[in-house]
Amino acid sequence: DAGVIQSPRHEVTEMGQEVTLRCKPISGHDYLFWYRQTMMRGLELLIYFNNNVPIDDSGMPEDRFSAKMPNASFSTLKIQPSEPRDSAVYFCASSFRQGSYEQYFGPGTRLTVT
Amino acid sequence: SQKIEQNSEALNIQEGKTATLTCNYTNYSPAYLQWYRQDPGRGPVFLLLIRENEKEKRKERLKVTFDTTLKQSLFHITASQPADSATYLCALVPLTGTASKLTFGTGTRLQVTL
Numbered sequence: 093d094a095g096v097i098q099s100p101r102h103e104v105t106e107m108g109q110e111v112t113l114r115c116k117p118i119s120g121h122d123y124l125f126w127y128r129q130t131m132m133r134g135l136e137l138l139i140y141f142n143n144n145v146p147i148d149d150s151g152m153p154e155d156r157f158s159a160k161m162p163n164a165s166f167s168t169l170k171i172q173p174s175e176p177r178d179s180a181v182y183f184c185a186s187s188f189r190q191g192s193y194e195q196y197f198g199p200g201t202r203l204t205v206t
Numbered sequence: 207s208q209k210i211e212q213n214s215e216a217l218n219i220q221e222g223k224t225a226t227l228t229c230n231y232t233n234y235s236p237a238y239l240q241w242y243r244q245d246p247g248r249g250p251v252f253l254l255l256i257r258e259n260e261k262e263k264r265k266e267r268l269k270v271t272f273d274t275t276l277k278q279s280l281f282h283i284t285a286s287q288p289a290d291s292a293t294y295l296c297a298l299v300p301l302t303g304t305a306s307k308l309t310f311g312t313g314t315r316l317q318v319t320l
Contacts (some may be wrong), residue, residue, distance in 0.1 A: 096249075125308075134312035135250070135295065148307060183249050193238060193299055195308065197249030 096198035098184050104204045110172040113201045115184030116165055125185040125195060126159055126169050135183070141167065142189075174205045208233045210298060212311040219286055219318055227281040227314045229296035234309075238299035239272055239279050243292045244313065250295055254281075286318045 097116040105111055117124045125140040139149040144161045152159070156175070161167040171178055181202050185195040211230045219225050229239070238257055242250035256263040256272045256279065263270045269282040283290050293315045297308040 135310040137307065137309070140307065185249070193308075194240065194252035194255060195250075197251070199247075200249050 096184055096186055096196055098182075098198035098201050100201060101199060102202045102204075104206065105174055106206055107175055108173045109205075110170065111174045111178075111203060111205075113169040113182050113184075113203070115167045115169070115198060117167070117184070117186030118196055119165065121186035121188050121196070122164075123187045123189060123195075124161060124167050125187070126167070127183040127185065127197075128180045129183060129200070130180045138169070171203075174203075176205045179203055179205050208309070210234070210296065210309060210311040212294075212296060212314045214312060214314070216315040216317055219316070221287060221318055221320050223286055225283040225286045225290065225316055225318070227294050227316065229279040229281070229311055231277050231298060234277070234298055234300070236274075236298040236300060239270075240297045240299065240308065241268075241270060241279075241281050242295045242297060242310075244295060245292050250310075253294075283316075286316075288318050288320060291316055291318050 096118055099114045122143050126138040127135050128138055129135045138151045139159045140147055141161045157171055159169045181200045183197050183200045185197040187195045209232045238255055240255045241253045243253055244250040254263055254265055254270045256270045258274055267284045271280045293313040295313040296311045
């Protein structure tokens with residue numbers, strides 16, 4: 093299996109622009125998670141899905157952030173409009189419900205908003 | 207408020223020694239505690255899970271303990287090697303609520319020198 097795939101790996105954009113991050117979870121996993129990692133706040137859960145349905149979006153910072161999962165193999169995290177404080181590494185992770193609840197992380201997208 | 211604390215200062219040890227990392231939590235009733243390893247520029251990788259009713263778990267050179275009275279987990283790497291150098295994150299899974307929702311500590315960076 094290729095593991096969790098994220099694109100792009102790096103994104104540099106100007107303040108006010110729309111940013112879309114993409115994720116392909118591991119086939120057969122029914123949970124998908126979006127995290128943000130910064131030096132100051134560590135790894136924070138933004139939102140997670142179960143069977144393509146958003147379950148908990150309490151970590152989404154504000155209305156500028158939105159996430160979708162149109163099917164079991166694809167999810168997007170969108171920031172519109174982007175701000176410099178959104179600069180961080182965004183990780184997608186997936187897991188399989190039964191078992192040890194371990195999560196498999198993608199390589200992350202490093203977002204820089206200037 | 208709920209808090210997970212890991213030593214923010216880097217831990218420097220000599221090759222061959224045992225590294226011990228600490229994870230303390232407050233205002234939490236975890237069902238599970240997990241440890242992840244994160245290398246620079248990569249996503250976290252699952253290492254071990256320990257349940258609330260388990261005192262100790264081992265995997266090769268790794269050992270995890272879980273003391274729900276002290277609200278603490280210790281992560282040990284025996285016979286440490288330079289390749290063990292990385293940041294190690296603990297994560298809690300709640301006893302109540304959504305079992306898949308992990309909360310991560312900020313991580314401790316381990317540096318193993320020759």
